[in-house]
Structures are given as structure tokens and as C-alpha cells.
Amino acid sequence: MASLGVEDAKRLAAYTAIDTHFPPNAKVVGIGSGSTVVYCVERIVQKRAKGEIPADTVFIPTGFQSKELIIHGGLNLGAIDGYPVLDVAFDGADEVDPALNCIKGGGACLFQEKLVAQCAKKFIVVADFRKNSTALGLQWVQGVPIEVVPLAHARVRQDLLQMGALTATLRLGGIAKAGPVITDNCNVIIDAHFGQIADPVILAQNIKMLVGVVEVGLFINMADAAYFGNENGSVTAKFSTGEINMIE
Numbered sequence: 001m002a003s004l005g006v007e008d009a010k011r012l013a014a015y016t017a018i019d020t021h022f023p024p025n026a027k028v029v030g031i032g033s034g035s036t037v038v039y040c041v042e043r044i045v046q047k048r049a050k051g052e053i054p055a056d057t058v059f060i061p062t063g064f065q066s067k068e069l070i071i072h073g074g075l076n077l078g079a080i081d082g083y084p085v086l087d088v089a090f091d092g093a094d095e096v097d098p099a100l101n102c103i104k105g106g107g108a109c110l111f112q113e114k115l116v117a118q119c120a121k122k123f124i125v126v127a128d129f130r131k132n133s134t135a136l137g138l139q140w141v142q143g144v145p146i147e148v149v150p151l152a153h154a155r156v157r158q159d160l161l162q163m164g165a166l167t168a169t170l171r172l173g174g175i176a177k178a179g180p181v182i183t184d185n186c187n188v189i190i191d192a193h194f195g196q197i198a199d200p201v202i203l204a205q206n207i208k209m210l211v212g213v214v215e216v217g218l219f220i221n222m223a224d225a226a227y228f229g230n231e232n233g234s235v236t237a238k239f240s241t242g243e244i245n246m247i248e
């Protein structure tokens with residue numbers, strides 16, 4: 001029996017999702033951010049070279065990293081303000097619950113990711129087995145990423161703690177940058193851990209109401225399907241309908 005490492009599991013999920021959900025006549029396709037979508041682009045480039053993907057399909061990034069992926073893959077680059085309707089978008093996730101609600105933003109790209117996902121007729125999540133969770137907040141304990149206007153960070157952190165967050169931390173650049181991580185939209189990220197999230201819908205709404213919050217890394221009722229690469233070489237495909245397929 002195969003025993004896949006995390007990177008192979010990501011690649012397996014990404015390739016399976018692209019092979020299954022990339023429309024043969026796609027006009028506009030969204031590309032998410034993170035380490036798993038790298039394999040989505042890898043697969044797209046392979047299929048395009050074989051003529052299985054139209055040469056004129058336009059790809060919409062969700063930030064600096066995915067823009068670079070699109071350019072270096074030789075794909076046609078578009079921008080979300082020029083293409084507000086997408087055929088499909090593929091993206092990673094930090095944690096996914098059984099209803100396909102997701103925590104996203106571990107790479108600080110959540111705002112553009114949510115905009116692109118919202119514009120897509122289909123939103124497909126790709127991830128490795130570690131992200132397949134029974135409830136949000138159980139496995140991704142760094143906290144829900146929240147994009148905040150810099151001037152509001154102190155107040156928003158206070159508000160989050162009052163709302164019940166166990167921790168609310170301004171994300172720092174570490175040795176790569178003195179001070180906070182700055183997003184592609186020139187904002188900062190607060191990671192707020194709430195423990196196991198009982199009601200992600202209400203929590204997302206309440207956080208979004210706070211003055212200074214640009215977007216919340218809780219993607220509620222957005223995903224149509226999620227593909228998880230497993231250690232044994234299978235893929236678990238979950239759908240918003242509740243259907244679950246094991247692809248061996």
C-alpha cells in the first residue's frame with residue numbers, strides 16, 4: 001500500500017481536481033494561493049501543452065504568488081476587476097469541515113481568494129489529508145486569519161478577545177521582516193483562535209461587523225467540492241450535496 005508524504009498528497013488532490021473539474025471550454029479560471037495550488041497550475045500547464053485546455057483561457061490570480069505562477073506557467077493573465085464572472089476557481093485551504101466550510105488565509109491571501117471564489121460559478125478546494133476536519137478550529141489552531149486595516153489592529157484584537165477569542169495575534173514577518181506581515185492589499189493579518197468553532201456562520205458574520213475588518217478567513221457555503229489527497233494514495237472527494245467519493 002502506498003504511503004504518501006504531504007507534498008505527494010497535495011499533488012494527487014490537485015491533479016484529480018483539475019482532471020475532474022476543469023471545463024473543456026473554460027474561458028476564465030481562478031487560481032488560488034498557497035503550496036497546493038502550485039500543483040493545480042502544474043497540471044494545467046501539462047494539459048495545455050497536450051491541447052486539452054484551450055490556449056485562450058484566461059487565468060485570474062488571488063495575489064502576488066498566484067500571479068507569478070500564472071505568468072511563469074505561460075498562461076494568459078487576467079484581473080478580477082476585468083473578469084467578474086469565472087467558470088471555476090481552484091484553491092487550497094487550511095481546514096475544511098464536513099459542510100465544506102473552510103478556514104483560509106494561512107498565507108495571508110484571504111481577501112482576494114474570497115473575491116475570486118465569490119465570482120466563480122464553481123469553487124473547488126484542494127488539500128492534503130491534514131485539512132480534512134470534523135469541525136473548524138480543531139486542526140488549524142493558529143487561529144482564523146482576519147485581514148484588518150493597519151490603523152485598526154489594536155482595537156480589532158480587543159474586540160475579538162471580547163467576542164471569545166482565546167488568542168488574537170498580529171501576524172509578524174519573523175526573521176524575514178521586522179514588524180507585521182503586510183498583505184497584497186497593504187493590510188495586516190490578525191490570527192484569532194476560538195477553539196472548536198461551534199457556529200462558523202455566526203462567527204464569520206460577527207467578525208465581519210467589526211470596524212477595520214476587511215475580510216475574514218472563514219469561507220462559508222462557498223465550496224462546491226473539496227479534494228483531499230490521502231496517505232494511502234486515494235483521494236477523498238467531498239461535495240456540497242453531502243456526497244463523498246473515495247477515488248482509489
Ligand SMILES: O=C[C@H](O)[C@H](O)[C@H](O)COP(=O)(O)O
Pocket residue numbers: 032033034035036037091092093094103104105106107108109110113
Ligand atoms: O492565504 C493562503 C491561502 O488561504 C491558502 O490557500 C491556504 O493557506 C492553504 O495553503 P496550502 O495549500 O499551502 O496548505
